[in-house]
Amino acid sequence: MSTISIKNLRKTYGPYVAVDDLTFEIPDACVFGLLGPNGAGKTTTFKCMLGLARATSGSVLYDGAPLVPETLERIAYVPERSVLYEWMTVGEHIEMQRRAYRKFSVARARELLAQFGIDLRKKARALSKGMRTATMVALAIARESDILILDEPTSGLDPINQRHVLNLIINESARGATVIFSSHQIGQVERAAERIAVIDRGRLALEGNVDDLKADRKIVEGILPSETFALNGLAGDPHILRLDRNGRIVRAVTSSDAGEVLAKFEALGASGLRIVDLNLEDIFLYAVSPADATADVVEGH
């Protein structure tokens, strides 16, 4: 239904560069996870995509065309923090959406809010943080939009409602909508997203299909005979993306042939050798902070 192209996107606030030369594409009907540490530029990227913030340079195209007011009929957005009007009831928020968007389904909104256990007569100020998030998610999904952008959509929700939101996201994708979401819960992203992009300090650190990224990368680790043992030639090995050493422990992140790297470690006299699969959290941590990531991997396995 809609392909989104982000090209050389840059956004600065005075001297601060929030997003820098960001380029990636979000395919049609895809669940796309946008990951990054706090302050990486995820929300700014969303704001630039939606025209809420003006890009300093670069472009965001929807099916090859820039954003115009009419495009917003097809996009639903759930921001990270509550933007509900404190003095309005949930029911009035439904009415507001109904008047603003042609495809908004009041029945669907009521159904979703009932599933979350939210009373339509309650004012937004009376809702908890999680209930506000749930309300915004319900209102966005009831839009039946082509593109759904969710910034931390499970923030403040209990585990049951987190799972419910995740299922709604997957259902939206099954309906044919393009879903873009960010979350600090990488397990959720791993469960729902087909593709991910990792942003770090405003720049694209990694982008690709989740399964491909996981299949492409392995960690080979072992214990060297001594702390001063020389790793002759390993650092320059084309199969090794990164080599870390911590005392006698050595770890190599490999791009493809982990067995070959394992053989090289063995030839060096390393013991306790093993190959570890990376999960999305490892990939994320490796992308945004490689040294810490490998340390975590060792502890985790």
Added chain:
Amino acid sequence: MNYVEWLRVRNALRVTAICLGISIVVALVVRISIAAQFGSTHDIVNRLGAEKDTVTTHSVVDGFNRTTLTNAREHTVVVIEDQADGSKIIQITEPGNSAHSNSVSMGPVRVSTSESGGVEKTTIETNRPVPFGIYAAIAAVIALIIATVLGAPFAKENDGHLEIAFLKPVSRTNNALGVVLADCVGILVAEVMTVLAFAIMQAFFEVPHFDFSGINSTAILLAIALPFSWYTFLNASTASLKRGAGAVVGLAWPAAFVSIALAGLNLGTSIAGQTFHTIFWSISRIFPLTYVQFEGHDNDLSSLGPKLMTTAAILTGLFLVYGALAVVQWRRVEA
């Protein structure tokens, strides 16, 4: 599309309606409490006729009741004529000793006295047409309060709701104009409500009818232009603010009054005095309230007409300029 703003307008009008409703109830209570003391010709006759040697006669002249009270001892004659519209004309003739002629109007009542040849004649006319300018002035005051309440719509959106306001499938300009339209309609409705409420209150005492002639029609324009320009002034002052808009709106009134007062000060002919006067005068021009000063016209309302029209034109201009400034700022706001 501007549902939220209409809700804000509705809430403001609801409070206005409550306040006006309370005023109506108070007026009703006052009317009931004084009903026994004032009102019918019978009451007046009872009071005046209680004087010694007073003779009361009733007649019908041109279809209207006429009551005449004559006190020969005091050389006083009181004639009360009931008019078709429910009003009365009361004419009092009594001895006088200083030649004069005076006329005072207050709302629907006009009292005129004249003395000639040792006889003083006082005519009291009740329920005359009320100059609508009075109603317009009262409505303008209420509308200014509503304009102040609604005065920072863009700042309210800017304070955490841009993701809703800016993601509607409509251009920012149209969105902004819709908001301004909603608020202006709200201000106008508040004025109409005020006029109706005061008409109801007046109706408790007499049949209300209005004089729209002369400056009264111009006063209506002014009563609309003033709150509208005040509203867009506040809007333009706050459109770019995320927080603190309430403080700006709250301080706008005292700032306007202080600047107007300082602009009116005579600071002497020294360079410093002239400079300060120029600065204060210039600052005061920013505030729409500055243009609504009509000193020196108390006894010559007819000469006020052109000035009212000029003021209305200036305020309309300010409304448009400030409105445009607010919309331009709104277009540039980022979340």
